[in-house]
Amino acid sequence: MSTEVIHPDTHHVDDGHDHGDHKPSNFLDRWLFTTNHKDIGTLYLIFSLTMFFIGGSMAMVIRAELFMPGLQLVEPDFFNQMTTMHALIMVFGAVMPAWVGFANWLIPMMIGAPDMALPRMNNWSFWILPFAFTMLLSTLFMDSGGPAAGWTLYPPLVLQTGTSFAFVVFAVHMMGVSSIMGSINIIATIFNMRAPGMRLLRMPMFVWTWLITAFLLIAVMPVLAGAVTMLLTDHFFSTNFFNAAGGGDPVMFQHIFWFFGHPEVYIMILPAFGVISEILPTFSRKPLFGYGSMVYATATIAFLSFIVWAHHMFTVGMPLQGELYFMYATMLISVPTGVKVFNWVSTMWQGSMTFETPMLFAIGFVVLFTIGGLSGLMLAITAADFQYHDTYFVVAHFHYVLVPGSVFALMAATYYWLPKFTGNMYSEKWGKIHFWSSAIFVNVLFFPQHYLGLAGMPRRIPDYSPQFADFNMISSLGGFAFGATQLIFVGVVLHCAYRSKVKATPEVWEGSRGLEWTLDSPPAYHSFNTPPVVTHNALSRAD
Amino acid sequence: MNLQEKNRKVTRRLVLVAVGMFGFGFALWPLYTVLCEVTGLGGRAIQVSEDNTGAVASDRIVSIRFDASVNSSLPWEFKAKEKVSEFNLGVPSTAYYVAKNVGNDAIIGQATYNVTPPEASLYFVKTECFCFTEQLLQADESQEMPVYFYIKPDLPEHIKDITLSYTFYRHGYDPSDRSHL
Ligand SMILES: [Cu+2]
Numbered sequence: 001m002s003t004e005v006i007h008p009d010t011h012h013v014d015d016g017h018d019h020g021d022h023k024p025s026n027f028l029d030r031w032l033f034t035t036n037h038k039d040i041g042t043l044y045l046i047f048s049l050t051m052f053f054i055g056g057s058m059a060m061v062i063r064a065e066l067f068m069p070g071l072q073l074v075e076p077d078f079f080n081q082m083t084t085m086h087a088l089i090m091v092f093g094a095v096m097p098a099w100v101g102f103a104n105w106l107i108p109m110m111i112g113a114p115d116m117a118l119p120r121m122n123n124w125s126f127w128i129l130p131f132a133f134t135m136l137l138s139t140l141f142m143d144s145g146g147p148a149a150g151w152t153l154y155p156p157l158v159l160q161t162g163t164s165f166a167f168v169v170f171a172v173h174m175m176g177v178s179s180i181m182g183s184i185n186i187i188a189t190i191f192n193m194r195a196p197g198m199r200l201l202r203m204p205m206f207v208w209t210w211l212i213t214a215f216l217l218i219a220v221m222p223v224l225a226g227a228v229t230m231l232l233t234d235h236f237f238s239t240n241f242f243n244a245a246g247g248g249d250p251v252m253f254q255h256i257f258w259f260f261g262h263p264e265v266y267i268m269i270l271p272a273f274g275v276i277s278e279i280l281p282t283f284s285r286k287p288l289f290g291y292g293s294m295v296y297a298t299a300t301i302a303f304l305s306f307i308v309w310a311h312h313m314f315t316v317g318m319p320l321q322g323e324l325y326f327m328y329a330t331m332l333i334s335v336p337t338g339v340k341v342f343n344w345v346s347t348m349w350q351g352s353m354t355f356e357t358p359m360l361f362a363i364g365f366v367v368l369f370t371i372g373g374l375s376g377l378m379l380a381i382t383a384a385d386f387q388y389h390d391t392y393f394v395v396a397h398f399h400y401v402l403v404p405g406s407v408f409a410l411m412a413a414t415y416y417w418l419p420k421f422t423g424n425m426y427s428e429k430w431g432k433i434h435f436w437s438s439a440i441f442v443n444v445l446f447f448p449q450h451y452l453g454l455a456g457m458p459r460r461i462p463d464y465s466p467q468f469a470d471f472n473m474i475s476s477l478g479g480f481a482f483g484a485t486q487l488i489f490v491g492v493v494l495h496c497a498y499r500s501k502v503k504a505t506p507e508v509w510e511g512s513r514g515l516e517w518t519l520d521s522p523p524a525y526h527s528f529n530t531p532p533v534v535t536h537n538a539l540s541r542a543d
Numbered sequence: 544m545n546l547q548e549k550n551r552k553v554t555r556r557l558v559l560v561a562v563g564m565f566g567f568g569f570a571l572w573p574l575y576t577v578l579c580e581v582t583g584l585g586g587r588a589i590q591v592s593e594d595n596t597g598a599v600a601s602d603r604i605v606s607i608r609f610d611a612s613v614n615s616s617l618p619w620e621f622k623a624k625e626k627v628s629e630f631n632l633g634v635p636s637t638a639y640y641v642a643k644n645v646g647n648d649a650i651i652g653q654a655t656y657n658v659t660p661p662e663a664s665l666y667f668v669k670t671e672c673f674c675f676t677e678q679l680l681q682a683d684e685s686q687e688m689p690v691y692f693y694i695k696p697d698l699p700e701h702i703k704d705i706t707l708s709y710t711f712y713r714h715g716y717d718p719s720d721r722s723h724l
Contacts, residue, residue: 117550156718165719180561188553192546222561226568235719241572244655245614245712249575249585256571319584319661 023525032127035119036525037104042421043126044101045414049490051093051133052407056483058086063445063479069466079462080148081140087151091268092175093133095402098410099271100125100182103210105421107186109516109523110204112195112532117188125181132174139164150460152257153228155242155250159235169232176221183214195515197534201295204514205288208295209274212302216263216270219306224260227253251316258309266305269401270298272369272409273340276362278514279416280344283359284351285511290343297336297343304333314385323382330380334373341370356509357431361412364404364439372400375450390460393453399446404439411438411489418496419504423522426496434492437485444478586661590668590695591675597668601632601696609638610708616720617713618646619680624687633696640673640688642711644680651677651714659706666695667705677714 024030034040061082065073074082104122108115116122139146144162147153153168161168190203190211203211231253233239240246242253273294281288288294310318310326318326344366353359375397379385388394411434419425448471457468464472504521515534519527544552579585607630609623624639644650654674658664669675673688680686694705 117546118554121554159717159719161719184554184557184561187557188550191553192549218557218561219564222563222565223568223571226565226571230569230572238717243716243718244710245653245716245718247655249579251585252572252575255575256568259571317659317661322584 033123035115035123037108037116037119037122038421038523038525040116040122040126041101041103041105044097044104044129047126047129048094048096048098048101049493051089051097053486054137055086055089055094056486058082058089059479060483062086063476065462066464066472067476068473069464069469071463074462076462077145077148080150080460081146083460084147084150085136085140088136088147089133090402091151091264092172093129093136095268095406095410096175096179097129099210099213099268100179102206102271102275102410102413102417103182103186106417106516107189107207107210108193109519109527110207110514111190111193111198112515112528112534113189113193114526114528116185117193118185121181122185125178125185128174128178128181132171132178135167135174136171139167142167152254152261153231154257155231155234155253156244158231159242161235165235166232169228172228173225176225179217179221183217186210186214187218195528195531195534198515201292202534204274205277205291205294206271206274209270209277209298212298213267213270216267216302216305220260220263220267223256224264227256227260230256251313254313254316255310258312259306261312262309263302263305265398265401266301268406269369270302272365272406273298275409275413275416276344276365277340277347279358279362279412280347280366281513282416282509282511283356283362284348284353286347286351287513288343289346289349290339293339294343297339300336301333304329304336308333311380311382311385314382315389327380327382331377334377337373341366341373354510356415357426357428357435358412358416360432360435360439361408361415364435365408365412368404368408368439368442369401372397372402372405375400388453390458391453392449392457392459395459396446396449396453399449403446404442408438411435414489414493416509417516418493419508420516420519420521420523422497422500423504423520424496424500425502425504425508426492426500430488430492430495434485434488437488438482441478441482441485445475445482446478448472448475448478583661583663583665586658586664587656588661588664589656589658590665592668592670595635595670595693597695598635598693599633599696603632603696603698604629605632605694605698605702606630606704607638608704608706609640610706611640612708612710614710614712614716616716617650617652617711619644619650619652619711621709621711630694632694632698635670635691635693638690638692638707640690640709641685642678642680642688643685644682647682649679649681649684651679652711653677653714653716654709654711656710657708659708660702663694663698663702663705666698667707668693668695674709 031039031043061074062079065079104116142162142164144164146164147158147161147168149158149161158165190207230239230241234241234243240248242248242250244250277288277294308326308330310322311330314323314326375393379388379394379397415426415431452468452471455468457464506520507517508521515532518532580588606627608627609625611621611623613619613621620643622641624641628638630636642652656674658667669690669692671691673690678688
């Protein structure tokens, strides 16, 4: 690979100068039929931001109902539809497509490729999503209502969803197809399109973490598709996969679901690890500490994610040996994760650090994600889990790893690369306001939920005992404030794209390293039509 | 090999992996079922025997708790005649349950069963049980339902208590049918 020069067969004649800026002038041609990785990346990012606000408004309904004990605003069944839809939309509609959006924008620029390997399939993977989510959201307006059994879709409860259940299942199928096509594209791009000299162990961490994520997606999304297909036939065609009365086993669904579900949480967080590993070195003005160990730690986490699934189901009645195995295997994951956290801290150690908004979000990530990781370790203790299981402690745990974890990393990535994408600098002042209010309110929102869970408040309930009132009110206030704060983010992004007068340089940041920073800001519509020369300086890795 | 061929090759392979994993999702069902039958996990690996030829009496005594529940789809009352009894290992024994139809129509019910600790299910031998067949009860009819069984004498030493649990469902019960709710 290293000696072979790949000349991508693009339809553009390269005359040695930057003539790659031929955008289709027609709106439909530009966006609906686009095969350009930057346009598709933008579409993904806009789509996921939209979903973030739809899912977020559902969270506001949930927090408003939980503001006080008693039933005030919504019916319990609608409340359950809100918790279920909020999760499905945030996981499959906001976080996952946002990472695919960044992958589309960045991976070709980071490895010196002109575009993704399979541009037309790329168009398909995106345009399936709006249809999938229209279908999923439409269930809320159907007579039988949306799914209300939680995003984990456990039978037999989920089988009581009415006819709208078929729409939910097909929506999940379409999301799965979209993710798998996106992943195939990313793997093909990374394997086949790297510029000469961009050896695998020279790739930026974001590319590495996405490569591993793409393999996880291809391995587990089909398993989810199989599981929901079995639910579908149980519901409509009288099969008995999970129906105890017919000889099936509802617990078996949980095993199959979590075989998908645990790798899924790493699908949402591994690209975040990659982003943090790009940003910390830039603003510490030091190379990433322990690049090689970062790659191996990521691969180890991905491998371990396949053998720990039953820690989500400690209370279903497993034999003691099983409980112990899943407990120790789960705890083992904290070793590679710890390697990463220590590498990040060492990267910052004695660096000449500055604290622009991306750096603030990245440091916020390291601190707050670690809190979420530690509460996960507590949940892994099987004996203790019998107390915490299905309480707000679990809710607090996974929101800490997903909101100040994945979502903060997405924010960090946006602030970091937005000047590259748009050619303009965002408002540092408003970025910092956005960071500090997010960081404060996310803790007001989720930290009290630890106490609620330890005191025994169950999740997925619209009403609760009065003893939980104070912490719920604090949590709701934090929730409303956190939700409102995200409007600042939209303002900053729109301002940066359309109004900002401050032009970004190609490097954007003083300490930025990597091929994408050798391109103009914004980069030409078609970049790297001739493979770049990969110089040592352009790489952000240590040696 | 040119780039397009290389991309096609990677795509083909990865599509195969995805299709394979879709199949694997379905294969997990029989895999888990076999695993449970072999190890007793899930407590449903109760052995069935035509007669008592395998029963060899032993002095060891184990206490068995008889548990009964009814799915909400079925308007029946169902309980064990005696909740806890002690049995000698290897001795053919009988336990009685009573079921009563308190609904207004004749209904067919079907019971599922399970043994705790799950390991014990491998040593629990049933020769005849009301759970092997469908049970028809007329409105207001009440019926005694026996289960004939013995415990294999090689039951592991650490098992001192066993729970035998039954759940009655309406015959052909489908959790997606909400008409009875
Ligand atoms: Cu997990």
